[in-house]
Amino acid sequence: MKNHNNLSDIGVIGLGVMGKNLALNIADNGYRVSAFDVDSPKINALVTQAHNESPQLDPHRILGCLDIKQLLASLDKPRVIVLSVPAGDPVDGVCAALMAAGIETDDIVIDTGNSLWTDTIARELSYQGQFIFFSSAVSGGEVGARFGPSLMPSGDPRAWARVAPIWRAIAAKVDNHTGLPIERFEPGVPVTEGEPCTTYIGPSGAGHYVKMVHNGIEYADMQLICEAYHVLSDGLGMSAAEVGAVFAKWAQGQLNSYLMEISADILQQADPLTDKPLVEMILDTAGQKGTGLWTAVSSLHLGCPAPTIAEAVYARAVSTQKTLRSQLNGRLQGVSPSAMSDDERAALVDILEDAIYCAKVCCYAQGFQLMAMTAAEQGWQLDFAAIAKIWRAGCIIRATFLQSIVSAYQTDEQLEHLLLAETFATRLSNKQPQWRQAVSTAVLRGIPVPCISSALAYYDSYRAKTLPANLLQAQRDYFGAHTFARIDSDPQQKFHLDWSGDRSLKSVP
Numbered sequence: 004m005k006n007h008n009n010l011s012d013i014g015v016i017g018l019g020v021m022g023k024n025l026a027l028n029i030a031d032n033g034y035r036v037s038a039f040d041v042d043s044p045k046i047n048a049l050v051t052q053a054h055n056e057s058p059q060l061d062p063h064r065i066l067g068c069l070d071i072k073q074l075l076a077s078l079d080k081p082r083v084i085v086l087s088v089p090a091g092d093p094v095d096g097v098c099a100a101l102m103a104a105g106i107e108t109d110d111i112v113i114d115t116g117n118s119l120w121t122d123t124i125a126r127e128l129s130y131q132g133q134f135i136f137f138s139s140a141v142s143g144g145e146v147g148a149r150f151g152p153s154l155m156p157s158g159d160p161r162a163w164a165r166v167a168p169i170w171r172a173i174a175a176k177v178d179n180h181t182g183l184p185i186e187r188f189e190p191g192v193p194v195t196e197g198e199p200c201t202t203y204i205g206p207s208g209a210g211h212y213v214k215m216v217h218n219g220i221e222y223a224d225m226q227l228i229c230e231a232y233h234v235l236s237d238g239l240g241m242s243a244a245e246v247g248a249v250f251a252k253w254a255q256g257q258l259n260s261y262l263m264e265i266s267a268d269i270l271q272q273a274d275p276l277t278d279k280p281l282v283e284m285i286l287d288t289a290g291q292k293g294t295g296l297w298t299a300v301s302s303l304h305l306g307c308p309a310p311t312i313a314e315a316v317y318a319r320a321v322s323t324q325k326t327l328r329s330q331l332n333g334r335l336q337g338v339s340p341s342a343m344s345d346d347e348r349a350a351l352v353d354i355l356e357d358a359i360y361c362a363k364v365c366c367y368a369q370g371f372q373l374m375a376m377t378a379a380e381q382g383w384q385l386d387f388a389a390i391a392k393i394w395r396a397g398c399i400i401r402a403t404f405l406q407s408i409v410s411a412y413q414t415d416e417q418l419e420h421l422l423l424a425e426t427f428a429t430r431l432s433n434k435q436p437q438w439r440q441a442v443s444t445a446v447l448r449g450i451p452v453p454c455i456s457s458a459l460a461y462y463d464s465y466r467a468k469t470l471p472a473n474l475l476q477a478q479r480d481y482f483g484a485h486t487f488a489r490i491d492s493d494p495q496q497k498f499h500l501d502w503s504g505d506r507s508l509k510s511v512p
């Protein structure tokens with residue numbers, strides 16, 4: 004217990020998987036928690052779990068509350084209340100209930116859900132004067148919330164000053180020397196050493212924007228692994244377990260990541276009902292809650308290319324059109340791929356590893372450019388090295404590769420684009436022949452690789468000396484007199500050719 008009265012240090016409202024585990028994590032770190040959920044069995048389940056997991060700890064460290072009024076009365080002031088409810092209307096529903104129950108001006112409400120960042124900005128404004136609406140997106144799923152998530156707080160700095168000690172305590176930790184996560188999943192024994200994966204991101208909305216981009220990268224990262232699985236299984240005829248073994252090996256090298264590790268594990272899992280590989284018994288239609296879509300939409304609004312993230316969203320959309328896919332499966336012709344020698348097969352595994360690495364760098368480059376452009380638009384001062392640091396442990400996209408991003412931004416704080424960083428420019432330049440070979444092999448064998456190939460097009464678009472936008476400008480001028488700039492004049496100076504008349508060139512004021 005951190006305060007010296009009998010009051011709780013923090014309240015948690017919403018005891019689904021994430022809220023319950025955050026409450027247990029906070030309590031493990033010595034804070035006294037008051038908890039409430041509209042579904043009262045969840046309150047009892049939390050209190051029972053806390054007792055059963057660590058009977059040696061203070062049995063009163065988690066207080067189950069019957070209603071929001073009791074929760075408010077049980078908290079030390081100014082109160083800190085964590086919301087773990089679905090994004091959207093439920094957040095405002097709980098805020099309304101808190102106001103009705105007497106929440107005060109200095110009290111802090113922290114939205115930990117995946118809320119749309121613009122909603123967060125609007126909420127901070129609309130609740131001003133009633134209480135402080137703060138936000139802190141959480142990444143890491145069930146286990147992260149329980150034993151150490153990555154936390155992306157933003158909003159009123161006064162609220163952060165109060166919340167920071169708790170957040171640093173419950174966040175995932177990174178070993179200061181190795182840059183690797185410190186993982187200890189033991190109830191009642193929190194990780195107290197290492198660098199916490201949380202940092203104040205910026206003003207209201209910034210944290211949710213950064214989390215949204217994290218999820219956009221997550222979508223692309225997952226899809227890249229899925230495309231590698233598709234190439235290895237359909238292209239090389241590998242069994243799920245064999246692909247799992249390849250992924251387990253990749254997870255030890257340049258492609259080390261939590262997502263690669265879990266994919267290796269998933270592919271080794273047998274279906275308890277049929278004993279076939281479980282993955283082959285799962286219907287190939289992907290779900291989504293919307294954060295990847297928001298990232299793609301944001302990129303379109305900003306004019307900030309994030310094709311690999313957008314392709315990952317489309318790949319999920321295509322997968323859901325199962326009936327249409329079945330019809331077209333019988334109608335559209337593909338190819339009959341030629342046989343590959345054992346040497347060619349082994350070589351493909353290696354070139355695919357490099358291709359995935361290159362495409363992954365492009366996903367992150369897209370995500371970081373999105374954050375940079377939105378920060379410039381919103382007037383946020385984002386610290387990209389710090390953001391990459393807090394993604395090194397706890398969150399879903401954690402990977403050793405993030406350390407290279409940290410170094411890139413530490414070397415050059417003003418780095419405009421990740422592909423300009425020496426490390427990434429050199430690595431991608433060296434590996435691009437393999438990347439091209441992986442894409443062409445997949446294409447020639449009729450295997451869709453939208454993320455691996457769109458990332459390559461992204462790379463080639465940025466490195467190309469010229470793009471065919473000159474012809475595009477001429478087309479626009481031809482049918483709509485939209486004018487064009489010339490390579491031998493000031494780019495601000497516009498010209499129009501009289502395409503339907505005497506084809507004379509006019510300078511347009």
Ligand code: 6PG
Pocket residue numbers: 117141142143144218221290291292293294295398399
């Ligand atoms: C995380 C995850 C988490 C959640 C996503 C999944 O960082 O912990 O991103 O937020 O798993 O909402 O999103 P989809 O359901 O859209 O795949």
